[in-house]
Every structure is written in C-alpha cells, then in structure tokens.
Amino acid sequence: MTGGRASRRGGADLTDRHRPHPALALTGVAYRYGQLRAVDQLDLRVAPGEVLALLGPNGAGKSTTINLLLGLLPPQTGTVEVFGGRPALAVAAGRLGAMLQENQLLPRVRVAELLGFARGLYPDPMPLDEVLDLAHLTGVAGRMTEALSGGQQQRVRFALAVIGQPDLLVLDEPTAALDVAARRDLWAAMRRYVARGRTLVFSTHYLAEADENADRIVVLAGGRKIADGSPAEIKRRVPGRAITIRLPGAAVSPAALLALPGVVAVDLAGDRAQLSSTDSDATVLALARQGLVRGLEVVGANLEDAFLALTGNAKGSPPA
C-alpha cells in the first residue's frame, strides 16, 4: 500500500503559514480564439486539499481553462495564480502536475525507464515502486509503452503526472475514451493520491463522475461559470434524466409540464414532449397522477441539452 506519506513537506512552508494561498486562483480570466469566447470572465478559487470537478459539455471551455491554469496559455485578461505565484513557478518547483487530454506516451521506452527519467526531473519524487503500486503498473514496469492497453497507458500518464508529488494535480478529462473497468482503475489510483491531502482539479463531461469524486463542482458552459457548488447542490439544478411522453393534441400546456416536480425544461416536438428532470422518479409519479404516462421513455440526459436547460437556452424556460 502507499499510505504513510501524508505530507512530504511537513506541513505548509513558511510563506504558506503566514498567509495561506489558495491552491488556484483565477480572477477575471478571459480567452478568445478569434471571435469565439472560449473562456469568459472566469473567477475560480480552489482551496488546498479540495477536489474540484470542472463539468461541462464539449466546447464549454474546460480544456482552455485547464491550459490557462497550467500556464500553457497566457490569459488575455485577468490573472492566474497557483499557490500565490505564476503557474510557471509552480511547474518549475514541481508543485503542479498535470495530465493533458491529447498527449500520447513516448514510444520505444519501457514503463520503468520512462518513470525513472521523470523522477529525475523533480526535487522530491515518489520512489519508483511506490508510483508503480499507486498506478497499478507494477506488473507492466518492464513493458514498452507501445505494448500497453489503453487503460494501462492512461495510468502511465497518470503516474507521470503524480511522480513529482505535486501539491496541485490537474487532469483534463482523465477518463475520456476509457472503458468502465479502466475508468474504475484510474479513479482508484486518483483517489489514493488525493487521500494524501493533495488538491485535484479535473474536467469531465459526466455528471456522475463529478458527483462521485469531487467535493465541489463548477459547471462551465460557453466559457462561463454557470453553477458552482457541492455535488448535491449541482444535482438539484442539472437535469440528469430526459423523460419523453406522447401528448396527443395539445392536452397539456408546456407551462403545466414545467410546473411538475423536478422538471427544469420542456421541449415539444410533434406529438411528443421531452422533459428534462433533476428528479425523474418524482416527475414520473406526478405524470402518472395526471394520467399523462403514454409511450413513456426515461433516458440519461444528453449533457449538452441539460446544460442548455441550465443556461436557459432551451425552448422551455426554467421555473422561477
């Protein structure tokens, strides 16, 4: 096991003791690609030890936000601070580690060689055995990176991100393109790392993943922060289910459907109504009481639609 190294720096260093800096602070940050506002006036503070999920559909600005907070993109307006300084300082000190989305592993190198090289870059790296154990890679340490499965490759990339024992770990859609088992393995490793009191910021477009793993969820859409709260608070606002019923004639007004419990948006198409709901059980029971259950379908909501509902761009307007 990998416990027993809860705090390698023996608590906060001097400057931190004087005035604790947030692990991450974005203030009025904006970034646009041409006309497209990828990130728009974003304010975000993450306390040391917090696990924060950046939740949003594709194109919400998650990756741009992550590139900004890592210092890979300079903000066009606003400031980004990591532990009270520029991101580049935190990178140089080995306090900031990251796993980006598009990176492939270096070819023609064994896992242990690659991790051994990475260890040499940091002032206080994890022992090789420890990082292999943490990322469940002990059995494949001697393999070439090309010979690994997708899940194993992703765990090597995770190992590269944590080997320097960064205080702030940033993961951009760490489980994208992984199957269920690989996703579970990776989260087990990530949780074990975070259990040491490190700060984690990760992006995802799965509400369930954010809910299960984060202390706090920030919802991004169109480059803006549209919700910020605990998983329980976010789940109350983000509709997780889409309920479809058949509505022959205009039997019920959209306003009446919106008034049903849990419903945050209503979309009428032909003789079918789609209700976005934050509480599908309550919504279905209410529909049944009104005798509206005809051709009922309940599916996991398409997050894009769910976020549109949240931002008020859906056809139905959210209830007051």
Place this chain on the structure above:
Amino acid sequence: MMGYLRLELRRTLRAPGFLIFTIVMPLVMYLIFTNLGAVTGQGDAGDAALYAMISIGGFGAIGALLNYGSSIVADRSSGWLRHLRLTPLSPLRVVLGKALTGMLLALPPVVALCVAAATVNGVRLHPAQWFAIVPMLWLGSAPFVLLGLGIGYLCTAQTVQPANFLAYFGFSLLGGLWLPLPTFPDWLRVIGRLTPTHGYADLPLRVVDFNDSPTTVDVLVLGGWFAVFAVFAVYAYRRSAARRDA
C-alpha cells in the same frame, strides 16, 4: 538534462532503421565505392579509400544529425513536448539535450568509417592525422544538428521526410561528399564550394592534402552556415512554440 540525454539515446538506438540509416548504409556505400575503383582498375585505390572515408564518414554523421534532429516532429505531434513543459525540465534544456544527443549520435558513423578504412581498405595515417580527422568530422558536423532541429520544429509529420531528404542528399551531392568537386562542371563547382558540406569535408581533407583551397574560406563557409542554421532553428522553434507544440 543528463537523464533526458540518456532517455533520448536509448530511444533512438531502439528506433528501427536508425542504425541502418546512419551506420550500415554509409558503410556499405563506402565499401562498394572504394572497391569498385579497384575492380575497374581506374584511379588510385588508396586515394579513393582515404577520400571516401572522409566524405562518406561526413555523409554518415550528417545523416545521423538530420535524422535525429528532425525526429522532434514526433515529440511535437504526440504532445510529449507539451508534457515536458509541465515538468521542471525547461524548454531550453530540452533543446540543448536534443542537440547534445544528436552530437553523440554523429560520432559512431565517423568511427565506423575510419575503422573500415583502416581494417578493410588498408588506409594508414599518422596518429596525428587520425587525431585531427576524427574530431573534425565529428564536431564539424555541428551546424547540421541545428538544421535537423529546425526542420523538426518547422515541418509536420508529412513534410519532414521530403525536407530531410532534400537537405541531406542535396547538400551531400553539391558539397562533393559523393563525387569530388573537380568532377563537376565549373558553374556547379562554384555553388558546391559554398555549401556547408563542402566546407565541412574540406577541413579534414586538407589534413591529408586532398585540396588546396585556403582554410579560411572553409572555416568562413562552415561558420556562416552555422549562423544561418542557428537562426533557422530559433525561428522554427519560435513558430512551433507559438503554435503551442514546442
């Protein structure tokens, strides 16, 4: 940075084709060319063995540098350089590490050719001449590591091979690494004299009295190209950095 150098050396020596391209190919070319002369009975086989040792040894060193330097294109497209940016290893040290690795990889083809010349073709030189020729062939190739890195930072995975091929074979041919300059028509000889490959090979060739052009011209030509390739490499690096893949 030593760790980076070790990693890069290991990975390059594992690359299929690298040793074939940079050692086996020049070696085979050398042995065929020099022994063809003996078979056909034309010219002085001893001269050919010595001249070709230097020119094809240089050809091998340049091949290693262009081949390795331009391999940075793969590090860019895979996102590896972006990952390194998120470690305490600075981009400057990455570039320096690449350049030093390239220089280490340029030595084996030079040594291989000299060993083949001495053992197979019976080339005999004064120790002082060996001690002058080997470092000249090795270190004189330095401008080409800059050219290779520049190509690697500028090109895409699709364009890197043709660019490398043009630079490698173009400069080798024009500079007289395959056929000596005196066999060229006059107009081509003028161009050939101004290539970096010619200045590079001329210096060791002078050690064994193969040419009579003044040393200062060769040094100026080689130094000039060093500066040009350095500017090119910096430009290419900046362009790549602006596209956030360096």
